[in-house]
Structure formats: C-alpha cells, structure tokens
Amino acid sequence: MPIGYVLASLAYRMDGSISIPGRIAAGLLAAMAFFWPMGLFDPDELSVVISSSTGELFSYAAGAASAAFGMGLIILILFLIFRNKIQNNLIPGLLGGGLFALAWGGLLILSFLGGIPGFHGEKSFVILKNQADLSTVNQIKDPVERRTAVYNNLVKHAEDSQQDLRTWLDEQGVEYTPYYLVNAVELDADPLLMYRLEHRGDVDRVLDSPILRPLRNEIPSSQGSVDGPELDPWNIDLIGADRVQSELNVRGAGIVIGQSDSGVQGDHPEIINQYRGKFDGMDDYNWFDPWFGSIKPVDIGGHGTHTLGSIVGKNTGVAPEAEWIACVNLARNLGNPAYYLDCMQFMLAPFPQDGNPFQDGKPEKGANVLNNSWGCPAVEGCDPETFIPAVRALKAAGIFVVASAGNTGMGGCSSVQDPLALYEDVYTVGAVDVNRNLAGFSSVGPVTVDGSNRTKPDIGAPGVNVVSSYPGSSYEMASGTSMAGPHVVGVVALMWSANPNLVGDIETTTRILNETADTYSGVFPGCALDGERPNNAVGYGIVNAYEAVQKALEVK
Template structure:
C-alpha cells in the first residue's frame, strides 16, 4: 500500500547512481576545511598547510581530477565481466593520471602509496616543496589531509534467553522462518566485512569460511586481506573481537548457537581496522580487495571472487565526509551491496555519520527486543540532500554472537544491527540469484518488506522516517518478495 513512495525513492537512487558513476566528482570536489592562499595552494586543505608550517612535513593525499566512467557497468550481465570492467576502468584512469606525479615523487625519494579506487596518492611524509609541486600540477584537484575511520565500538549487553535455540534477534527478523519454511539458509551467496578481522576457526564461523577446504585445510588467498600486516601470521585474526561478532551475526552457527542470519552463505574479510581505529590506507586497500580479491601478497586480483554484499560496522566523525564515496560508488557499479551501520551518535536528529550517510550507502539503525529504537542509534536526515537515514533498522541491543576465542557474548550497537541486513541480502540472493548485482532492486525489496514504525521526531513519514528508516527489517517478507520475482534458486557451492 506504500509501494509508490518507496518506488520514487528507488528511482531517485538509480538516477543519482548514474550521475555519481558518470562524473565521479563527489570525492574530488569535496570542500576544503577553510579558505587557503590563492593560486595552486588554493587546492590545499588548510590543515595540511598548518601541519607543514608546524612540523616541516605532513601526511596528505594528492587527489586527481580525472575519474573513471563506470556508468556502463550495470548493463553488463556477466558477473566476471562486470567486475573486470569496473576494476580495469579504475586502474586505467589512475595509471594515466598519476604517472607524472608518481615519477616526480620517486625521483625526489618521497615515500608514497598509490590507490586506484579513489585515484589518489597518499604521501606519507611530504615537505613544503613536495606539497607545492603536487599542487602546481593541473591534473591534481585537491590536496587533502589524511583521514581515518573508527570501529563503532559496541556497548556490553546482557544475555537474553534464546527462543527454541534461536536468538531473539534472529526470530525478530523472521530469519528462522526463512530457513524452515522456505528452505533458504544463504547457500551460494558470499558475504564480506571490512572490520577488525575474524577468528576464522571459531566453531560458529569455520564451516562458512570460504577459505575452508575441508579436512582441516585452509586456503586464505582471495578470502582474507590484512593490508597493515597486523596479524602475526598470514591468516585471519581479530585483535579486537568486533569483527568476529559482526561476522557471527551474518553467518554464524554451531550446534545450538544459531546466531547467524544466513548460516550457509560463505564469508571473506578484510582487516580495514587495525584496532579501534581504521587508517585511510587500510580502508581503501580493503575496498579495493572487495572489488578484486587477491592472494595474500596482494597480487593476481580476481574480480570474479568479489562478494555479493560488504558489511561495514565502522564510521567517521562527520556525516558530510566524502572520502569513502568513490569506494562506495565503485562497489555499486560492480554490483556489490554497500551495507553500513548508522553509528552510535543518537538520540539527536542529524547524527548519522559517513559513509552510512551517503545516498547510495544502505545504513542501519538499531532497536531492542521490544522493537524500541535504541537511544544510541543515530538519526537522520543525512547532510546529503536531506536523505532519510537510516534506510532500515534491525536488532542492535543485547545481540549475542561469536567472540574470540571460541566464545559468545552479547553486545549493543548499530554495529550489531548492520550485519542483520547483510545476512538478509545473502538470503535474498540465495533464493533468487538473478538479483545478484541488482542493487536498486535489492534496496527496493528490503525497503518494501520493512515493517513500518510511526517515529516522526526527526521528520519523515510512517513509511520512511529519520528514526527507523523504512521500518524494522523483515527477512522473511524480503525473501518471499524475491521469490515472487522468479529466477532459479541457488545451489550450494563456493564462488
């Protein structure tokens, strides 16, 4: 009965996605912190100039004007070809536009790292001379201060008795009905996370790990990425515990511990957060890995092995920060569903943080066992055009899931809510594989199946408001909707 308003929102997303992918300017044209000197130095963020003045050097980003045109990607039906087109386009533009700058940096013996997903170079220790030379180049659009994200650290929760061996949150979104009545546990779909890592051999996670070869053998190539080399060995680890918990909510299951939404889906992970903090280089490297997973040395990328959905239970300190926008754009172009938490900055209105605040990100708010929104759950609207945020809400209070080592714990936060949505996407794709990569249709399914909640304190309507978004997540209704669209069901197996 409310489908028309939601269809308008879906159409807006589709039009905006085309504009963003065609122009690619959201990152490059982000406003500087404050006015800076005229001429080429007008490109430089004031904070970078201050660092140079005080310290004699600074860590900064050189961002380039030219952006890849990815608008044709969604029309490519073949999964492998679509992914390859996106990656090849991004790499080609970065290679050509960065060539002269890289040569100059190398000739001056200045340390740097190049990234193709944002068409940018991270200068790790640049002097005033380095800065001036970069700013003078016409192909450079902006010199930006280094950036970081943070893990949305959960609040310690309390154990709530499971219902028939099913956790309350799983029953609340009716995922258990999807298993029992529709025979769908996520087989054939691949979920991923950018987080603090995961204990891959946790009893609730080991069977779903894509690197599990059986018989106690594991292959971590293409299934795990540790860009900052935090883990002591070349295999998944979690030095915080956050990533193990969020992954458990997506796919976890071990005996009576039915903690995951899609227990037959496969999972991969990138350690984009070294600790509670997530460096810009680790987050961007992880974003690249999701587009084209690599071996453990970062070589031989293979876009065919990219996941269907990436859960991101991390955020930034601002709702208007555009630094990760190019990464989200690229995921959407490649058909990867970009799932984010709304962060824990509530209860005031307008507290949503980036990247969950982006129009083409899908952000999750959190509620409790009584279906009451959590006080910490960030509210909208988004600073980007007043977009309604969150997009949907899911259980995020006293959520029990896996933690290192081989344990279980209950946490609260939008970090706990977001993986419920990612797991539901896996169930939807498993039931109807023809929806793989169709981001607009997947959003519409989750939107239209949400249970409306009348919460208008931050604006919006019963249908879609800045407290609950499209309402409470309903996995069963979403999968039923996907099934009604036709398309053959998935079969179990690795991808």
C-alpha cells in the same frame, strides 16, 4: 605539581627578588615539560575512545605521566635540599653538568626501555580530480563480467591518470601507495610537499591519513562474557530469519559475504565452516591484513568476530550457510582512508596476501554483499566525499554495500554524518531493540553534512543486546548500529541465495527490502514524522527477512 613548585622557586631568590637567570631556566623547563610529550604524541592518539583499551597507548601515556610525576618529585626534593647552594652558585659546574646528564640519561633510558621511541607521524591521502567514469558497464548483464569490467576500467584509469603524479613523486624520492577504487595515492608528506601537492593541477585535495604509534607489546585478545549462543535468539526471530531457514529452507548458500572490520577469529566454532579459505585450502584471496600482515584470520578486539557471527554464525547468524572472506581495516581503534580503501579494493577483486591490487586482483572471487560496521570521521582523515567514487564503483559492479548508521543519535537530528553511512549508494541501517523501538544511540537523519538533506538511515534492524561470537571461541552481548547492519547483510544473502537471478541487481534488491519492511510504530525523534515512510529514524521500517525472501522468489 612538583615541577610547578620548582618553576616558582627558580624564578625568585631567597630574599623574594626576581632572578632573571632563574626565570629563563624556569621557562625552558616549562617549555620542555609541555613540548616533550606533545612532540611524541598526537593528541588524537590519547583520546579515551581511541586508546583506552587494555594495552593501548593510553596505558603507556599513563605510565609516562606517573614516571614524570615521580621524577618531578625527586627534582623538587633535591631542589629544596640544595636551594641555597643553587641560588648562591655554590654547586660546582662539573657536578651540575653531571646531574643534568644523569637526568637526561635516565629519561632516555626510560623512553627506550619502557616506551615506544621514534617518530611515527601521519601520512597524506591525495585524491585526484579525474575519477573514473563507469557508466558504460551498466549494460553488462552478467554479474561477473560486469565486476571484471569495473575492475579493469578502474585500474586502467588510475594507471593512466596517475602517471604524471607518480613520475613527479619518483623524482622527489617520495614513496607512495596508489589506489584505484578512489583515484588517489597515500604517501609521507612534509608541509612543503603537501603545499606543492595541493597546488598541482591534477590534485583535487589532500587529506590526513593518521597512523597510530606502534605498540611495544601485543594487545591481549578480548574474551567474551557469555557462556554460549542463545537457544532462541530474539534478533533472528524478530526479523523472521528463523522462518526463512526452517520453512523456506534458505540459509544463504552460494553467496559470499565481505567483512571489513577489526578481524575475525577464523577458527571460532560459529563461523569456521563458512570461511571460504577452508574450502579453497588457502588464505590467499580470502584474508587480507594491511595492519599487521597476519596470514590467517585473527581478531584481537572482537568487534569483527561479533558482527560476522550475526551474519553467518551457525547458531547466531541470519544466513548460516553463506561463505565469508575478510579484511582488517580497523585492527586498532583509529583507521584512515587508506586502510578502509585497502579492504574495499580487496572485496571487489581479492588478491594474494603478497600481491599487487592493480595486477593480481581477481574480481571473479570478490564478495557479493559487504558489511561495514564502521564509519570514517574527520579524526580519521575523511571528509564527507572521500569514498563517493568507491561506493559508486562497487554499486556499478553489482556489490550490495551495507553500512551501520553510527552511534551518535544522542546528539540529535542529522547525526548520520560519516562515510559510508551518509551516501546515497549505500544501504544504511539503524538499530532497534527487542520491543522494536529505536535505540537511543542510533544515529538519525537527515544528512546535512554534505548539504544533501538526504533521508537516512534506510532501514532498522536489531542492534541492542545482541549475542554473537567473540574471540577465544566465546560469545558476547553487544549493542550498537554495528550489530544492526549485519542483519541486513544476512537478509540480502538469503534473498540472493533464494533467487540467484537477483545477484548483482542492486535496484531491485533495494526496492524489495524497502517494500517488505515492517512499519515502525515506536517512538520517533523530532526529525522524523510519525507515519512518514521513509523517515529519518528507521527509513522504510524494520527489515523483514521472511517477506523479503518471499518477494525475491517472485522475481523472474
């Protein structure tokens, strides 16, 4: 508002006549006021969803806006005081120049001392046309041998098919990071380079890979508001996992959970004893943080600690004796295709923290079941097909991939629309409450964004007011399909622990989950018919851990 008064005053003389120099000055000032912040911030960075948490970019932007308002107010006051002299050219040029330099100097000092100076733009994610064919590995029966064959084939295919592109990028002096789970590279690209990449014969498409501006100060760690775990957790009882643990004496031992999320508080009492790194005596191959390079499991936001606690927590988990490894793919609330792929590659074939995924991966140390309580929408650079090669490869390797359906159910039908939840080769989970009713936020099918009209989600699980572990060795109650997916991850761990012959058998495991699910009898959205199985609300029904494990024990 103060700048607006100044702009209006600059445009007209005291007698009301138009001032051409004043209008030019007003235009330049207005342009600077608009383009200065737009040049420093991507509008996506300032979205409330992405940046409103404590210590995030929105607080910096709010501070900058307050400073700008204050500076504008000072300019207005000075302008009103000296308006006559300004418009009658009575301000000496030297004094005017000094004030101009002082104003810009103050702005730059404010930026460097209180802001985050520098340019931190998006990267580009280049997907090649030639993706690996893994059809020959299906005949390999041994799970570890099959996983190893998948890894070796993917790496060799990427090395061979990327050779021309890498040579060309080296000649251009462009730094890049290659990937093999999707045959792709991430790189810094200006518009001209992007244009040239898009017109290469070996490139399928070029996606954005957004990078959030770094923060000056560390984000404070979240802290839960619940004193401790529930003595009788409704969510564990609702799916019958309590009976699996007490009556069948099955708790997930021998199965490795792969957790890709905001991180994990590794020394939380609920999950510390299940961390594989504790048994191995090292964090290499067990923890990877492509965001900040932390060397031990940590979690600022809390989302990852909560979801993992629902899988392996000693009091809060479905499979409290399963082991876990973890990777940070969403340390702040804006991921990108590369971060998500970093973690999926780590889950297939873990590598040392300073290692090379192409050369140092050990598929024999990979996870059995993956939890993915995240989605990659367009704002993060993904299109509906971004990770199709990745999930197909993980399935071929005998890794069971679970994804949360998403929390856009209020938007109505066909709200399952982001990877990984929309894929056929992923087991997608919607959320129900304590009364077995579909949560209003739970995304529903059919999937139309890719033209498939696929029925999703595949199953439902508890996802409303779920208590689990949280940073600060605390606990928190949370809701979302992010909370539902971990229950199914835990059930698969119980099934495979009860019958190791099922490990890596995705088709049989999926069939058992579907056949043993409790029939859903709650309220149906308009896109799901009452009595239809599967349906676009909860798929085959609500997961039943006890029946699933009983059925798994029958498999020879």
